[in-house]
Amino acid sequence: MHIVIMGCGRVGSTLARSLEKRGHSVAVIDVQPDAFRRLGPDFGGRTVKGVGFDREVLIESGIAEAEGFAAVSSGDNSNILSARVVRETFGVHNVVARIYDPGRAEVYERLGIPTVATVRWTSDQVLRRLLPAGSEPQWRDPSGSVRLLEVHVNRGWVGRTIDQIEAASAVRVPFVFRLGAGIVPKRSTVFQDGDLLYVAVADARLAEVEAILGAAPKGE
Structure with missing residues (x-):
């Protein structure tokens, strides 16, 4: 299936490579073209410069045929806004957003947008070992x-x-x-x-x- 990822940092690039290795087609969106270097020379998916809440950028990434969208940039607002646009404008319901603020994450979970709260996840991992x-x-x-x-x-x-x-x-x-x-x-x-x-x-x-x-x- 086709997956669109917003954010080509360490998480986004790792996610993109992992999905491609599993046989999925992938498009990666990032505002910084240099970020695409993290994908490596063997990456065969699409790379699109821009933000994930821009309609034209999403169309270029193939959002119309996408079955999943992950917003994993470094900004909470951009991630949530992108996830909502993809879900509400393009009808892609399989979305997930990375959120640094655990309070916001709980709010958006109640609104039906799955989130990964980075701080909460890290603290839970430490607690499980303590x-x-x-x-x-x-x-x-x-x-x-x-x-x-x-x-x-x-x-x-x-x-x-x-x-x-x-x-x-x-x-x-x-x-x-x-x-x-x-x-x-x-x-x-x-x-x-x-x-x-x-x-x-x-x-x-x-x-x-x-x-x-x-x-x-x-x-x-």
């Missing part, structure tokens, strides 16, 4: 009611199956991180020593689930 109990989410839905959590699991669960863990805690285990790689477990998959367990849990049950999995299974 708090061994895993109380900071890997992902939270925009309403704040469901989260994907890397959860601390008591060693007593080693040798139990994912089915047993799910039944005991009433959660879903979408994946396990094992020996440097993520795996999608079967119900019969056995939890091993050193595994990192990721669970999908309702926010209201967070403390309960952490208490269940943080303790040894009942009967031991």
Whole structure:
């Protein structure tokens, strides 16, 4: 599919190259032509000088046939304005905007524009490494009611199956991180020593689930 990216900094250029490697067509917009050097000599997509909220620039980038738009420039206002123009004028609903101000990010999430709040993301990553109990989410839905959590699991669960863990805690285990790689477990998959367990849990049950999995299974 065709993806348009506004901003050719480190994030935008990396995103563009990654998408192209996956077989997608890509157009990159930036106000500074020199920024396109970050794409490298092998980049085969379009490069367009301008801003992502300019109608003519967007048309030149192929927005009419685009199935996705990412606004990842260094300016919050430009990113949000571009995302709104693309969605409201050109009808592209698969949009995401990078926002530095976490307060603004929450507002635009409620308006239906997915955002990546850089400061909030960084602080969450640090907290996840400081708090061994895993109380900071890997992902939270925009309403704040469901989260994907890397959860601390008591060693007593080693040798139990994912089915047993799910039944005991009433959660879903979408994946396990094992020996440097993520795996999608079967119900019969056995939890091993050193595994990192990721669970999908309702926010209201967070403390309960952490208490269940943080303790040894009942009967031991």
